Amino acid sequence: MSSVHGGLQWGVDRMLSVGYGLLYDYIFEKFGPYQKLQAEVLALVDASAKGTPDRRNVHVLDVDCGPGNLTFIIAEAGFSVVGLEPYGALVELAREKRRAKRLANLAFSQGDLFTNKTFRDGTFDQVVNVHSLYAQPDPRALLAHVHRVLKPGGHAVFVNHTRRADVAGTFAELRRREGLGAALRCLFLWLLPHSLFEAARRSIGPHYWSEQEFAANLRAAGFTVLEARRTFLNGASLLLWARKSAE
Numbered sequence: 250m251s252s253v254h255g256g257l258q259w260g261v262d263r264m265l266s267v268g269y270g271l272l273y274d275y276i277f278e279k280f281g282p283y284q285k286l287q288a289e290v291l292a293l294v295d296a297s298a299k300g301t302p303d304r305r306n307v308h309v310l311d312v313d314c315g316p317g318n319l320t321f322i323i324a325e326a327g328f329s330v331v332g333l334e335p336y337g338a339l340v341e342l343a344r345e346k347r348r349a350k351r352l353a354n355l356a357f358s359q360g361d362l363f364t365n366k367t368f369r370d371g372t373f374d375q376v377v378n379v380h381s382l383y384a385q386p387d388p389r390a391l392l393a394h395v396h397r398v399l400k401p402g403g404h405a406v407f408v409n410h411t412r413r414a415d416v417a418g419t420f421a422e423l424r425r426r427e428g429l430g431a432a433l434r435c436l437f438l439w440l441l442p443h444s445l446f447e448a449a450r451r452s453i454g455p456h457y458w459s460e461q462e463f464a465a466n467l468r469a470a471g472f473t474v475l476e477a478r479r480t481f482l483n484g485a486s487l488l489l490w491a492r493k494s495a496e
């Protein structure tokens with residue numbers, strides 16, 4: 250009986266995650282602000298690796314990579330990347346895409362930095378983490394784990410939501426600034442799906458940090474903050490670029 254229940258649960262889980270992953274892929278392809286954000290993160294990965302002749306020797310970890318959209322972009326730019334994601338069905342989906350793309354410099358691992366015993370201290374040159382800190386039970390502990398798995402002198406890029414999605418306000422602002430078409434695209438491609446996922450997910454947090462809190466939490470974890478800037482929709486997210494000390 251429990252194995253039947255387990256099988257059903259697995260099926261539902263897989264269906265939901267595949268649906269989530271496919272929707273995410275669709276959104277990613279059509280939604281300019283998301284692509285812009287990924288390009289911003291890639292530019293910082295590139296800047297952090299300045300002076301390294303072969304990108305394959307730069308080892309990057311994408312923490313909470315979801316279905317791996319950013320992970321693929323970093324791998325396609327030539328870096329060696331591992332995508333880490335706790336949700337098994339999303340990892341399966343990312344692995345299927347990896348097989349189709351035949352990328353050798355990319356791997357996906359199921360898990361999280363709290364329980365993962367695979368990554369030893371000082372393994373990675375860089376870590377990226379996009380839009381997951383706000384939903385973590387203990388986001389400060391995650392920062393400390395990122396610091397732990399970085400090599401001395403390694404770099405990290407963190408992006409975190411700073412507020413709940415303001416559906417009406419963002420729609421009105423985009424309509425005023427970019428016209429009705431852009432506002433409608435944003436409504437259906439991001440604001441509504443994101444709000445639905447937020448309503449459905451297990452309620453943890455949310456940890457919406459101001460720039461000062463974010464920077465202070467990074468410093469408490471041992472990082473030097475190199476840059477902080479607003480990004481994504483109407484500056485709804487904060488991006489912080491940080492470095493671990495070289496000693």
Ligand SMILES: C[S@@+](CC[C@H](N)C(=O)[O-])C[C@H]1O[C@@H](n2cnc3c(N)ncnc32)[C@H](O)[C@@H]1O
Pocket residue numbers: 312313314315316317318319334335336339378379380381384385386450453
């Ligand atoms: C909004 S998605 C972002 C995915 C990816 N980083 C991106 O930007 O495309 C948030 C990710 O954080 C992961 N995650 C880890 N711990 C979580 C938690 N406690 N609550 C929600 N999501 C969590 C989810 O599995 C999901 O892949």
